[in-house]
Amino acid sequence: MSLSLNGLSLAMLYFLIAAGFSLIFGLMSVLNLAHASFFLWGAYSGLAIFTTTGNFTLAVIGATIVGVIMGLLVEYLTLRPLYGNHLFQILMTLGLLLVFEELVKLIWGTTILGFPRPEILTGSLVILGRYFPVYRLFIIIAGIVVFIAVYLILNRTKIGITVRAGVEDEGMVQALGIDIRKVFSGVFGLGAGLAALGGVIGAPFLGVYPELGFEMLVPALIVVIIGGLGSFHGSFVGAVIIGLSQSFGGYFIPEFALAINVALLAIVLLIKPTGLFGIEGGH
Amino acid sequence: MKNLLELENVHTYIGQYHILQGISMEVPEGAVTVILGRNGAGKTTTLETILGIKPPSKGTVRFKGEDIHKLSLHNIVKKGIGYVPEDKRLFGTLTVEENLRLAERNKQDFHRERRELIWDLFPDLKRAWKRPASTLSGGQQQMLSIARAMINDNSIMLIDEPSMGLAPKLVQEVMSAVEQMKGLTTVLMVEQNLKVAESVADRCYILDNGMIVYSGDIKELVKDEELQNNYLGVTV
Numbered sequence: 446m447s448l449s450l451n452g453l454s455l456a457m458l459y460f461l462i463a464a465g466f467s468l469i470f471g472l473m474s475v476l477n478l479a480h481a482s483f484f485l486w487g488a489y490s491g492l493a494i495f496t497t498t499g500n501f502t503l504a505v506i507g508a509t510i511v512g513v514i515m516g517l518l519v520e521y522l523t524l525r526p527l528y529g530n531h532l533f534q535i536l537m538t539l540g541l542l543l544v545f546e547e548l549v550k551l552i553w554g555t556t557i558l559g560f561p562r563p564e565i566l567t568g569s570l571v572i573l574g575r576y577f578p579v580y581r582l583f584i585i586i587a588g589i590v591v592f593i594a595v596y597l598i599l600n601r602t603k604i605g606i607t608v609r610a611g612v613e614d615e616g617m618v619q620a621l622g623i624d625i626r627k628v629f630s631g632v633f634g635l636g637a638g639l640a641a642l643g644g645v646i647g648a649p650f651l652g653v654y655p656e657l658g659f660e661m662l663v664p665a666l667i668v669v670i671i672g673g674l675g676s677f678h679g680s681f682v683g684a685v686i687i688g689l690s691q692s693f694g695g696y697f698i699p700e701f702a703l704a705i706n707v708a709l710l711a712i713v714l715l716i717k718p719t720g721l722f723g724i725e726g727g728h
Numbered sequence: 729m730k731n732l733l734e735l736e737n738v739h740t741y742i743g744q745y746h747i748l749q750g751i752s753m754e755v756p757e758g759a760v761t762v763i764l765g766r767n768g769a770g771k772t773t774t775l776e777t778i779l780g781i782k783p784p785s786k787g788t789v790r791f792k793g794e795d796i797h798k799l800s801l802h803n804i805v806k807k808g809i810g811y812v813p814e815d816k817r818l819f820g821t822l823t824v825e826e827n828l829r830l831a832e833r834n835k836q837d838f839h840r841e842r843r844e845l846i847w848d849l850f851p852d853l854k855r856a857w858k859r860p861a862s863t864l865s866g867g868q869q870q871m872l873s874i875a876r877a878m879i880n881d882n883s884i885m886l887i888d889e890p891s892m893g894l895a896p897k898l899v900q901e902v903m904s905a906v907e908q909m910k911g912l913t914t915v916l917m918v919e920q921n922l923k924v925a926e927s928v929a930d931r932c933y934i935l936d937n938g939m940i941v942y943s944g945d946i947k948e949l950v951k952d953e954e955l956q957n958n959y960l961g962v963t964v
Contacts, residue, residue, distance in 0.1 A: 603829060603830070607830060610830050614817055614819065616781070620779065620781070620801060620813070620817075621802075621805065621830060621831045621833075622806040622833050623830075624802045625802070
């Protein structure tokens, strides 16, 4: 039970990174390796706000806003001139990933920093005679709430319909009189904000250190591919699979934890090359 | 009749290929104008040039008296142009309703009225309202593609080969929709099938190798077998 809870907490953090990662790739064909930096900066900026104010809610909101602003700036300043040029995009986002990590080292140093859990989220709950750490439950609930909220936006609002249509055929969206650039910026900002949110709520669970972003990048990539590039609910399902496999694999055969995830990836790709929920022919 | 759309000495390249080689065209308001020609003559490129998908390297595209060839695609469309592409390009994962909702850009009252009109014209779409577009038949998809352009108060509709790949009965249905549009808007349509074109068109142009080789009344063309043989490769 504890392993499942641990796996699901991890899954929600993977989901928060992977959701934006996947939508950005689906919509703009940009494999944004710097996406993990938003998670990293969410953790550090959240910690900075929390140490200054002592208010966890403020830290969560502030870190998410930092992520959104970073996302908008990265899209506008560095990726907009490179749309359509995949090689340059990968080089640019890889470069940004390194720069953002180095900036963190410059500002906060290289040591692991602790992010104290807020008073209200410490301790355990006893349900049916079993102990459940409150903070893990909080991460799982936060992840599910975000999933439902974004799912409703994508399925019930015109903005959401536009994003889903853009994932299929952005050229035709423009031919309906919609400025796809604005949609790109919006999704990039939202995706970065979700990753930063993942960073700040994951920080008390994972610790805060400069390599945190890079460490989250590989599982997030696996989640995105398993779920299907461009599929929002795919990234949720993929995250649950990888979170649980990471948790159980890491406990029983720790030296093979990553290998199990890669094997899962290979199996999914062999059975369904577009990923579990990927769109056939989508870009 | 006033011209709604005018092309003047338009040249368009795709990569290194010179596709449109100085075409000039006038589309009168309220009429159905058809562009005919063989495969590869530049018909689709003409529509894409008007829309800014393939902007011209030289020449002018004027819509309602305003030069639009330097504007971006979405800004050109917002001037009041509906587009029905050759391959339909529906959003397969979106339902019929969502495909139409995405296209809506006028006032809600207007769309409510237009939905009624679309349901009258294409009852199939009403029945499939909540179904993903990918589950529709080829004919239904063409209807949805036309309906998507009709949902707005567009001044002109650019329709690319609506009869392509459809059974004769469906072609008739689609053409009767185009006929109905006549009263609502101006139509510029690309078509390869002269018989289909003749049933709705007032005026026509023939494109050959990126140049206009005939312009005039479609009835004159129907009578002129030599012209048909030379540029269309078929006779009616």
